Amino acid sequence: MSNTPSLANGRHYLAIPGPSVMPDRVLQAMHRPAPNIYTGELVEMVAGIVPDLRAVARTRHHVAMYIANGHGAWEAALCNTLSRGDRILVLGTGRFCLGWGEMATAMGVEAQVIDFGQRSDIDLDRVAEALAADTEHRIRAVLAVQVDTSTSVKNDIPGLRRTLDAAKHPALLCSDNIACLACDEFHMDEWGVDVMVTGSQKGLMTPPGMAFVFFNDKADRARERADLVTSYWDWRPRANPQEFYRYFNGTAPTHHLYGLRTALDMIVKEEGIEAVWHRHAVLARAVWAALEVWGQAGPVRPNIADRAKRSHSVTTVNFGPGNGKRMRDWMTAQAGVTLGIPLGGVEGPGGNAEDFLRIGHMGHVNAHMVLGVLGSLQAGMAALGIPHGPTGLEAAVKVIAEG
Structure with a gap:
């Protein structure tokens, strides 16, 4: 971890898949x-x-x-x-x-x-x-x-x-x-x-x-x-x-x-329940868009390959060997964001739990919150030297813009 002063001071964001962010x-x-x-x-x-x-x-x-x-x-x-x-x-x-x-x-x-x-x-x-x-x-x-x-x-x-x-x-x-x-x-x-x-x-x-x-x-x-x-x-x-x-x-x-x-x-x-569903769907697609672009030039892979079978509330991601833990630690210490740990043997036979993290995008979340998490993840990969497609955040922005 860098000795550079942390940028995490300020309001911390608990981006785990529950408990979710509680509205004020x-x-x-x-x-x-x-x-x-x-x-x-x-x-x-x-x-x-x-x-x-x-x-x-x-x-x-x-x-x-x-x-x-x-x-x-x-x-x-x-x-x-x-x-x-x-x-x-x-x-x-x-x-x-x-x-x-x-x-x-x-x-x-x-x-x-x-x-x-x-x-x-x-x-x-x-x-x-x-x-x-x-x-x-x-x-x-x-x-x-x-x-x-x-x-x-x-x-x-x-x-x-x-x-x-x-x-x-x-x-x-x-x-x-x-x-x-x-x-x-x-x-x-x-x-x-x-x-x-x-x-x-x-x-x-x-x-x-x-x-x-x-x-x-x-x-x-x-x-x-x-x-x-x-x-x-x-x-x-x-x-x-x-x-x-x-x-x-x-x-x-x-x-x-x-x-x-x-x-x-x-x-x-x-808001109305239909609008709530729509908001979660768009925010989830923004997360997926970023992950898929990052993975074009690096090890990042959503745990579920088929978009139609992914949740709109949480996304489990393989960031590559040991990188899940490295990213979680960096996000907490340097960006003020806590991401979810892997649970229940998600790594599978021969895998490593330290490869995985979970991003919660459920409940009281909006575009700037999700884009903040994704921008911080992209910064973290750059800081830690994890190979990735460089325009993941832009892909997420496009999804948000199209609504």
Whole structure:
């Protein structure tokens, strides 16, 4: 590292794939005295949060809110739909669906795993084969992530529904949208998703601490036979509370709710979810354009080769031998930007985790923020002597200009 004085002093930018940048308005909404949790403004406000959560997920069905992170949402989805000894089909495209399956196994559920590796999306033909082989319909649920934040792959969730329907298989379709809700386009009802889980800390622009499980009536019917459900994780009283206290099976996450209300105002009422999707799509294409030009004369490679299979919320990149760590260190020390570390064996057999970094472009981000990250990355490659096509930033600028 150079002994040149750092240029990082100033407002630091956390460009990791979650927790995302929190809007000042959200933080200011949370900075207030504790409210009454039994009557008054908080109770009235939460009643309005539920319809806006449904609007983001594009569903008319149920939503249960929890004081938890994404792993809590995983457990809630599993325990409300499954019993010990049930079988599920786990479709691994990175660390997180595999982790969801491991949780199910620890709960006494049999997980049939198809691991598609660290560079690929779900192969629907292989899923069709697995469903066809399940002639007794022992598989109760199919678990997938729409976006795996370790690999940055985006899976074809409506394609999974078509595959299940073609096989005439009754399994629930369960989608993990923790990394991508309110970033990548998602239509829960239109796509035939039965259960969807997410968290507050990424596209929903609220600090970590809240988790959400969206579920339809078919999934709720599975609750009738589920022997894993417990009092705390039971989604029924949360989705249809007879009193406010039951929304959270105890004290509400009061200040998170004020922040979430403001975030939903920004997403649903002000920008609009379609415009949010468009913004993320353009910013993602700007990132990809820069990476692809840099890679024309150097080692830089997006982890997912096919643009159509890349997430609009996070991009995992191989910068070449050891260069991922070198770039992360330089960006923090010299540019005031923190990038994401690699997760979950993304390097693959014979690879090196130090080659990789992850760029978060989710939530409260705009053109100048993304261009700042890309300009800093280009400066870092020049400073560290990493070969690269010299006009990557210009390629990103062109994408932004075209909108």
